[in-house]
Amino acid sequence: MYYPEPISKLIDSFTKLPGIGPKTAVRLAFFVLNMKEDDVLDFAKALVSAKRELTHCNVCGHITDQDPCVICQDQSRDDSVICVVQDPKDVIAMEKMREFNGRYHVLHGAISPMDGIGPDDINVPALLNRLKDEQVEELILATNPNVEGEATAMYISRLVKPSGIKITRIAHGLPMGGDLEYADEVTLSKALEGRREL
């Protein structure tokens, strides 16, 4: 009521974004008013095209503007390894590392009966179909190390194990460059559990 309608609409829109409260929304809205018109137009277009042009890759479920996605089309990648992650952001994180040259599979969530999310509500059936058709030798389960992520990993491994495909789970433990003394007890005990011979 204090603002003219166009700007109060803009403030409302910013509030819908995660991590943005009413004060930040006001600050951002006023910043937009002072931006060059071209920049504002680009910004608006970017928002719309991100929404309109991106879909989920039919093979791996990653976000993409072409189907199948760039990673699935890339012939130089290793078909024998699939890394299973919960979120498209996890694929980006893995890709930044530039160490992994296999394929991905994005689940878009984790199993949580409490929230009504069963195995069929996340991208598991598509994964099982992929495993039937493709020549996969190893499945890396890189779901998050919490209750739901762990349950999802265990569930997939139960289903896939009979097929003889090698199943691995990413390691949990100490962050690199950190100090042992600052690690919490739980992480430390996980790190101890997952120790290996040198």
Added chain:
Amino acid sequence: MYIKNIKLQHYRNYHELALTFDDRINVIIGENAQGKTNLMEAIYVLGFSKSYRTSKDKELIQWEQSYAKIEGTVLKKHYQVPLEMQFSAKGKKAKLNHLEQRRLSDYIGALNLVMFAPEDLNLVKGSPQMRRRFIDMEIGQIKPVYIYHLGQYQKILKQRNHLLKELQRKKQHDLTLLSVLTEQLIEHASIIIEKRFSFLELLRQWAAPIHQGISQHKESLTINYDTTIDVLESYNKEKIKHIYETTFSQNQRKEIERGTTLFGPHRDDLLFYVNNRNVQTFGSQGQQRTTALSLKLAEIELIKAEVGEYPVLLLDDVLSELDQHRQSHLLNTIQGKVQTFISTTSVSDIKHETIEQAELFYVENGTITQQRRG
């Protein structure tokens, strides 16, 4: 260890409050509904990061205020630690040494407390939930990792119960998912049970002689762990795990029929025997009270043995509930070694020499006046 001072801001009926405490006996005196228990609760919250009176943190914030803050300095043998708890609409923050702790299990344990309130007198005859809470709180103080496993267990249990309900109503048929959740549940359940067993062993060692002392060698106390599965306390984690595995697989149909998890630490209980008779069913009220008192005193000694320092004792309106004999036994035990907070409506209710040197705090409607005796 002892609490040197405390500062409250917008906490329940205290707008602003700063107090410096005696390192031994502090008596908080006031009529009902003036704020005695609120002060005791604030100390408790500083130690445990949550209240024992409510599960809703919002209730701790003063009416029409946006946040509540408790600060305190805890003096330990060789150093002191500033502690801080903040509550607001966004949630709570726990700061240790001015640094925010992401996990509460990193915070709890910095200030060890033993609380003795009138409800605790019902520990023996009250609900199993009370006794589980008692044992969980105590282990958590000594071994913070326990809190983590308990939290994970509760989470998985909720998930599993949800799935069992769906299987019961035939909305779901995925038994593989059930077995995954069962495996996760067992992992934490067996750690919890193992830790409870080793804690009980310690509790027995301390509680039995104390109980004998209070009862003037007329009674002997034994404590048993009552569990839904067939285990011995000497079993290690692997063996406990194995027993859970067979129990769950044998009872899968029954669990689906009932739509809930039938086995695990959340269903276990403690049983107390005096002279080989179950105190809960056959004990007199006096025996039940003596047992509760022995357990609380044992807790104090147990924490001293495990942590290396005496905890702080909170006696909330409980002294007047104890008869002369038990009262003086309690005060004799803590005299000169444990910092104690006693809340009462009148000092004359307490007949013991320790009161002569106590620091007195008079509470009236959210303000406190301090007065030193002796």
